[in-house]
Amino acid sequence: MDAPFPSALHAAVLDWYDDHARDLPWRGVEATAWSVMVSEFMLQQTPVARVLPVHGTWLERWPTPTALAAEPTGEAVRMWGRLGYPRRALRLHAAAVAIAERHGGEVPASYDDLLALPGVGDYTASAIASFAFGERHVVLDTNVRRVLTRVVSGAELPSPAVTRVERDVATSLLPVDPATAATWAVATMELGALVCTARQPSCDACPVAGLCAWRRAGFPAYDGPPRRGQAWAGTDRQCRGRIMALARETDGSVPLGRIEGAWPVAEQRQRCLAGLVADGLLVAIGSELDEVLAYALPS
DNA sequence: CATGCGTGGCA
DNA sequence: TTGCCAAGCAT
Known part of the structure; x- marks a missing residue:
């Protein structure tokens, strides 16, 4: 049957996108x-x-x-x-x-x-x-997931991983016509990026506020499993980032001494350097005695 | 399926 | 200030 919910939802989101889409360089007819x-x-x-x-x-x-x-x-x-x-x-x-x-x-x-x-x-x-x-595909990114979770499921935020039900919902809402489906995908993403944001959604400006299950339920707070934070200070990630920043800003190779100055903790520095080489982000520059003297971006 | 992986802006 | 978050992927 022709349920009013999907078509009203489609019309509202597509109309909104028509008026509010950002003019990004990878959009539009000239983009390859x-x-x-x-x-x-x-x-x-x-x-x-x-x-x-x-x-x-x-x-x-x-x-x-x-x-x-x-x-x-x-x-x-x-x-x-x-x-x-x-x-x-x-x-x-x-x-x-x-x-x-x-x-x-x-x-x-x-x-x-x-x-x-x-x-x-x-x-x-x-x-x-x-x-x-212009093909027809379910495009499930963090924006779309958040929009559909709120509008359809009535929760504030999606679960950490995509669920089967979530994908089924997205599939059922995908317009049949490929071109419309493609616009629907980018439009729901844009709505999540500009209006239905993670922290302070602009429900006053939302074209589907009247259809939103989360709003109707009184904006219940997220009650799922704890969301994974990302440690930073002192982590390998920070160490790797600092080494890569040196490599990017250096013309040629970075002497080992400069890397040691950038990250004094020897064991962690070595582990990160080995990881960066294994990843292919850096190459080791050695002497004839097979001793590493410097690191550089692969050339 | 949980984890590691950069970086910076913002509340 | 310190988390949290931003159009995920590979393992």
């Missing part, structure tokens, strides 16, 4: 699939405001996957700058190589081909197929 793909990698856990400038310089330098694939991985890591999680730069480079080798230099359109690329999981594959190619 590669531009969309680069944006999706950069936006994994990194806010739009910080992605914008790097995305621009990245595409200027590497307008195609083939252009990136021809460069050393270290150049990608350096250009990644301070977006964080630099392994994403490595994976984007590896994905570009795979696209050059397996797909004739063209970003593949199918979910399965995309999913097979390094650094591409369910979300990113769905997003690229949907936004760059």
Whole structure:
């Protein structure tokens, strides 16, 4: 039967998006699939405001996957700058190589081909197929999850991991027409990013406030399992970040002494350096006696 | 399935 | 100030 809830929800969200969508460089008719793909990698856990400038310089330098694939991985890591999680730069480079080798230099359109690329999981594959190619896919990112949890389920925040029920709900709400489904996906994401935010949602400006189960229930507070925080001070993550910052800002290799100055705790420093080398983010520069003297971005 | 993985802005 | 959070992925 033609339940009023979904269609009213669709109309409200799509109309809202029509009026309020941000004009982002990876949206719109002039954006290439590669531009969309680069944006999706950069936006994994990194806010739009910080992605914008790097995305621009990245595409200027590497307008195609083939252009990136021809460069050393270290150049990608350096250009990644301070977006964080630099392994994403490595994976984007590896994905570009795979696209050059397996797909004739063209970003593949199918979910399965995309999913097979390094650094591409369910979300990113769905997003690229949907936004760059207008295909019909459930796009379940943190924004969409939050919006649907509130509007449909009546809870403040989604569970730590995607549940079967959650995916079923998202699937049932996906418009049948591919183009509409793609717009629905980006529109629900945008609503979560701009209005239905995690901490202080702007329910007054929300186009679906009248349909929202969470609002109707009186905004009950989150009561699920404790959400995982991220320790920082003194962690390997901070240590690795500091070493990588040195490597990025240094032309050539970083002498061991400078790394020791940047992180005095010897055991942890060694562990992190070994990890960075194992990840492919750094290479060790040795003497003829096989003694490590410096570290550098891979060239 | 839980964990590790950067970085910075904001309340 | 100190958490919390931001278009996840790989293992």
